[in-house]
Amino acid sequence: MLLPRSLLRPGRTFLKSPIHRLLLGFALLYGLAITWARARCWRDPTSAFFAEDKAYEPAYSLQCGAQAHAFLDHANQNTLPLHFHTKASAHPTICVGITSVARKNATYLQGGVGSVLEGLTATEREPWLHTLVDRVLLYDPDLIDLEHIRELETPEAKTFARKKGLIDYVYLLRACESLHTSYTVMLEDDVVALNGWYHRTKEDLLVAEQKTIEKGWDKWLYLRLFYTEQFLGWNSEEWPTYLLSSLLVALGVVAPATAIRYSRPATAAYLPNKVIAILAFVLTPLIIILFFAAGRVTMLSMAAGVHEMPRFGCCSQGLVFPQTRIGDLISWYEFKRLGYIDLLTEEYADANNEVRWALTPSVLQHVGSKSSKVNLPGEHRTRRTVSETIWNFMFEQNDVGELRREHEQQFEADV
Structure with a gap:
């Protein structure tokens, strides 16, 4: 056939x-x-191709944490280099304040302070450091009702994070305002900072000022040092x-x-x-x-530098405020009296059409799996807590060697 x-x-x-x-x-x-x-x-x-189990694994932040704790060990043993004993200058340009909140079964303050200070050169330390920090801020009984503070720290105080956290933030802002620095960097204790965070921030503050002028604006509210990409879809x-x-x-x-x-x-x-x-x-x-399906962060990624971020900029782990705006913010926080810093700040910015800048890539990572906030939804054993999902995924791709070389080159250029 x-x-x-x-x-x-x-x-x-x-x-x-x-x-x-x-x-x-x-x-x-x-x-x-x-x-x-x-x-x-x-x-x-x-x-749609996001691999949650892999994406939340720490990489560079683990190295940051290890370096921070090694730095603190040297501090405890009095084996730090002599330049750590330099007092703050008479006219510092930046005040760095770190707020801390007690959490059950979690301590982040040492690691946060250590990572912020560990990577700084001697020249970068001199304007505002003395040994490890210039000043540990304690409550002044003439300014603060200590009995009220103790009440807010009890387990029964359900508004603890929203009220006491706001009191502490305002207290620290006032302390930085009294130094008359050009900028105030406000950090939360549950962060780690990459090597070179200071010189990047300092450079990009100048960029933010220049962009504000170029766009014809007379002021801006803050520069964000941390954000999570999950809200940028x-x-x-x-x-x-x-x-x-x-x-x-x-x-x-x-x-x-x-x-x-x-x-x-x-x-x-x-x-x-x-x-x-x-x-x-x-x-x-x-x-x-x-x-x-590939994702907005991948397909429309933001170039490195300073960008406007008027929406979806979570959270309050690292914000830089110009000195000229601190008084406005303090007045707003005291007027509200209750609330989370990030939400109150965004509410103020929206109400007053404020300019908000963000630094890309982020120079901070949030490492606090134990939140300072209470009664967060979605916190149960089969899923990540809300606090654990506050994560900058790009941060973990940093390379220790490349950052060290960048920092050294920047230092040589400034000398």
């Missing part, structure tokens, strides 16, 4: 169809794109922008194909109407879907 030649060579017959060739080629490329996305986007919390309120962009992409594919099809009749065999329809209604939508 004789069989049709098409049955003897099914592959060749299949590939003769332009539609089949298009679909096969697209399937191969799409598979490669998905493989790339799985390998590239697993740290992106806004991505595709926002539902921006759907009109996404839809319009998707339609423009589809038009950018279909319009040239259609123009070629009708301007050059010889291409009709390769670009029949069915192929154009598949491009418009199947392949292009699949590409758009993969783009969004």
